[in-house]
Amino acid sequence: MTSNTSGQRQDEYLSRIALALTQAQPAQGSEPDDEDLAALLDNMLDATRRKEVISHLANNPALYQRWQQLLANHDLWISNNTVTSIASAGTKRRRWWQPAGGVTAAAAALFAGWLVIKPGHDLLTLDQAYQQFSPQLTRYLDDQPYMRALPIAVDSEVTDILAGIYQGQQTRNMTTSFAGIGRAQLVLASEEYQQRAGSSPTLGFEWGRWLLLSHAICSADPDSLTLIAPPTPPNAETALPEPLNCAFVDTQVSALQQLLKQ
Amino acid sequence: MTIDWPAIVFSEQTQGRIRALCERRFGHTADAEVASDYVLEHLSSGDWAQCRKFTGKSRPETFLYTLCSNLVEEYARKKFGRIRPPSWLQQLGDTWLTLWKFICLERQPVPVAIDRLAGEDDALRDRHALTDMVKTIKARLPWCGQQSGEIPLEEYHQDTPGDDDNSDDGLEPLLLLLHQLVLEQTGEPSLSAWQNPDTLQALRGAITLSDEQRLILRMAYVDGLKFSAIARSLNLPTHQPARLAQRAVAHIREVLASRQLLPEGGE
Structure with missing residues (x-):
């Protein structure tokens, strides 16, 4: 159902064939009750029970259907959070695949530091980075929601950034929304940019290309952000942090969104 | 586990959540109001018997959400039949x-x-x-x-009792249809191999998917959920579902190709 390309269609059909052939395996452990499903949503199951619950979901169509119903409305339940939660709603949950403590974070920091100080380590140009991270970019673009926002007039610097974002999407032959900015806005910006573009890209344009790819990388593999040489910010007051981090990327995306608010 | 369920359920927050759940399910209709009442009535029945099954494995509000979700569906089944x-x-x-x-x-x-x-x-x-x-x-x-x-x-x-059972009836037509679709853009279908029961049996033995892979394939390719939504729902790293799905599809493709069930263009 997700498919728009023949490759994806084939994946869908191959998956359906495999699911039909391998259906009705005996599930592991006792059948999950309501609280098990709630605990799966809360990420509070231990690894063994989690595996058992997944086994039942994979092999029990009725349970799977209930799970789908829970997923469909969970956002609504969470977003209706006008009063203080009855439990520790503000507590950030530890993902089951993350080890306790800061071992992963420490290792990531060490690795990122190593990349920065590695002798002879060359940063990727934006074009090289677009090639190297094209799978991540494709997946990122594929996940962007459809936005209905109508284009609004913006200044030339913002137009350049939006045109750069659009150009970055075109490396994957995809046009999607970006961080809440609708496709129509990006297309319009690109058209405007093309009309006045010189022989070399503007700072804003390059910044837009970098912003798109960085946002995609931050959603997939944040440590890789430091592999890319950042372009010069179009706004001279913008100071690049050392090393570059995803919080900075998010800040830049938010700043762009603010400029586009009607 | 001692929890003051009446206080939680009748709180402004939970009332708003139940109302929102019913309005999403039935729109802003009388049915939504009746469904809200139905949920509250059944949550409180038997001295909050359903709520008191809570043992502390999950957060109370998420457990309450599963109960409310079940009750809303139960109301829909009673209203519209099954x-x-x-x-x-x-x-x-x-x-x-x-x-x-x-x-x-x-x-x-x-x-x-x-x-x-x-x-x-x-x-x-x-x-x-x-x-x-x-x-x-x-x-x-x-x-x-x-x-x-x-x-x-x-x-x-x-529906009659027992109709929910998953049977293999109709499996072969489904496979033939799907196989045709797989091949529609890639080459000539060789349906004779697929019609052979031995082929299907051999494929059953050769295709090995973990439960997690089967679940992800179903969520992504059958029910159209985005990989990011799957990752969130199963608390997996963002791109793990896509990777697992890609590996699974590559395995399926390899098994079919090794038995000449895919034309070269489809491999």
Whole structure:
């Protein structure tokens, strides 16, 4: 159902064939009750029970259907959070695949530091980075929601950034929304940019290309952000942090969104 | 575990959540109000018997959410009956079935049904794909969604106990259909190999998928959930579902190709 390309269609059909052939395996452990499903949503199951619950979901169509119903409305339940939660709603949950403590974070920091100080380590140009991270970019673009926002007039610097974002999407032959900015806005910006573009890209344009790819990388593999040489910010007051981090990327995306608010 | 369930359920927050849940399910209709009452009545019945099953494995509000979700569906079944969809729809997956239920059975407006399945900001599913699914359903079931007139009896029959069992009936036609579709853009289909029962048996033995892979394939390719939504729902790293799905599809492709069930162009 997700498919728009023949490759994806084939994946869908191959998956359906495999699911039909391998259906009705005996599930592991006792059948999950309501609280098990709630605990799966809360990420509070231990690894063994989690595996058992997944086994039942994979092999029990009725349970799977209930799970789908829970997923469909969970956002609504969470977003209706006008009063203080009855439990520790503000507590950030530890993902089951993350080890306790800061071992992963420490290792990531060490690795990122190593990349920065590695002798002879060359940063990727934006074009090289677009090639190297094209799978991540494709997946990122594929996940962007459809936005209905109508284009609004913006200044030339913002137009350049939006045109750069659009150009970055075109490396994957995809046009999607970006961080809440609708496709129509990006297309319009690109058209405007093309009309006045010189022989070399503007700072804003390059910044837009970098912003798109960085946002995609931050959603997939944040440590890789430091592999890319950042372009010069179009706004001279913008100071690049050392090393570059995803919080900075998010800040830049938010700043762009603010400029586009009607 | 001692929890003051009446205080929680009758709190402003929970009341708002239940109301929102029912309005999303039934729109801003009288049914939504009746469903809210139904949920509250059943939560409190038997001295909060359902709530008191809570043991502390999850957060109380999430447990309460599962109970409310079940009760809303229970109300819908009582209101609209439990009618079996056409077999072709059953083979297509839960998203198709849910759309059919909303539009044809409960006669909800198409945009409302699509909004529900697409999720907030289309975070769950692709809106255009859902629209295409509605078109297919309406093309094959012309009575679907009509506000007047009888639904042809031959279009459905009431569920009977045991009908939920998953049987292998119709597996081979499904495989043939799917195989044709796989090959539609790649080359000549060699259906004779697929019609051989030994082939299907051999494939059953050769295709090995973990439960997690089967679940992810189903969520992604049968029910159209975005990989990011799958990652969130299973608490997996963002791109793990896509990786697991890609590995699984590569394995399936390899098994089929090794038995000459895919043309070279499809490998």
